Amino acid sequence: MTIDRSALGFGDVALAVYACDPWTSRGRLFPEHDSLTRSPFQRDRDRIIHTTAFRRLKHKTQVFIAQDGDHYRTRLTHTIEVAQVARSLARALRLDEDLAEGVALVHDFGHTPFGHTGEDALHEKMADYGGFDHNAQSLRIVTSLERRYADFDGINLTWEALEGLVKHNGPLETAAGEGRDGPVPQPIVDYSRRHDLWLATHASLEAQMAAIADDIAYNTHDIDDGLRSGYLTHKMLEEVPFLEGLMREVHDRYPNLEEARFTNEVMRRQITAMVEDVIGVTQANLRSEKPQSADEVRHAGRTLATFSPEMAEVDRQIKTLLFGHIYRHPDIMKIRAGAAQIVSELFDAYFADPQLMGSHPWMDGIEALRPAQRARLVADYLAGMTDTYAEKTHRQLFDHTPELR
DSSP: OOOOGGGOOOSSSOOOTTSOOGGGOOOBSSOOOOOSSSOHHHHHHHHHHTSHHHHHGGGSBSSSOGGGOTTSOBHHHHHHHHHHHHHHHHHHTTOOHHHHHHHHHHTTTTOOTTHHHHHHHHHHHTGGGTOOOHHHHHHHIIIIIOBOOSSOSBOOOBHHHHHHHHHTTSOSBOTTSOBBTBSOOHHHHHHHHHSOOOTTSOOOHHHHHHHHHHHHHHHHHHHHHHHHHTSSOHHHHTTSHHHHHHHHHHHHHOTTOOHHHHHHHHHHHHHHHHHHHHHHHHHHHHHHHOOOSHHHHHTSSSOSSOOOHHHHHHHHHHHHHHIIIIITOHHHHHHHHHHHHHHHHHHHHHHHOGGGGOOOGGGTTGGGSOHHHHHHHHHHHHHTOOHHHHHHHHHHHOSOOOOOO
């Protein structure tokens, strides 16, 4: 896919007509005075960074448990990498960079300890109480659970930031109001009744950039971490012709390059190729669709920020490689089983005796709550834990804690 460089933005041009304009934002649930020095989307970005939830990401699993080594990605470093890619994509398309960055920074707030393993375990425990979904949990965090401001719970993000948070992967409802992939998580439904997030439309192009930046970032850094761990080898990467070509290109140009530099050269070429592909495809889709506003992007009926068919196939092949050699590796599966046990047993203990969670203002009267309400508070508490805190707490409550390494 070719790129029209004359249409690119480099941070020094006006926003495109299809970008979200911070000065015409749909606003916040609780009205506030504008800042004299920052746009509404810049304030969103800054508020996200200053949350407790953001700091906790540094001790939450991406793929490898943090104790395995200091150089593996955590949920925090993954988030920062996603934000960097999202901002670069937004700049190139003359979108609002701050909104794209903010959506990228907040997109993983709701993840439990131990990554998707913890989420699956918590979802199973919450099956009779509405389930657990990390996107819905992210929304709960920024609209209710973070308690930093005198005038409201949450951090009172703009409509556009919240819309991007819940819909960055696409619409949640059909035009008839039915869930596209099963029932829409109740926390999202409940909030949207107060502050309609247009659950049946696509999100802004800024949010779409954050979503595809997530794919680009983890496809690349999971390979990097896989090579570092030994679960992947450069020979295994040859299973993906695209990666084989990149390795041949680097080897031909730098035949005697040391292994660490060789890997980095391949990875940066991978990111560049994927980013340039998305920019070219999105430009072509915009020329075809001709949206004249951010709302026309939302009503386009399709995602405009996508890979080309060729790069989408590369994306599929990389995911197959990662699942086969890392995510489903027996060693990783053993660790996942132990992590799931920790989350499940902590949930049972806290649900049976909420006082084990300690003294918190939100616990007042918890014993008198209906089971579903109690379960949701336990899920909130568990989801907020870091890997290290969950493991430490389990050791305090149980005689045996699985070894996660």
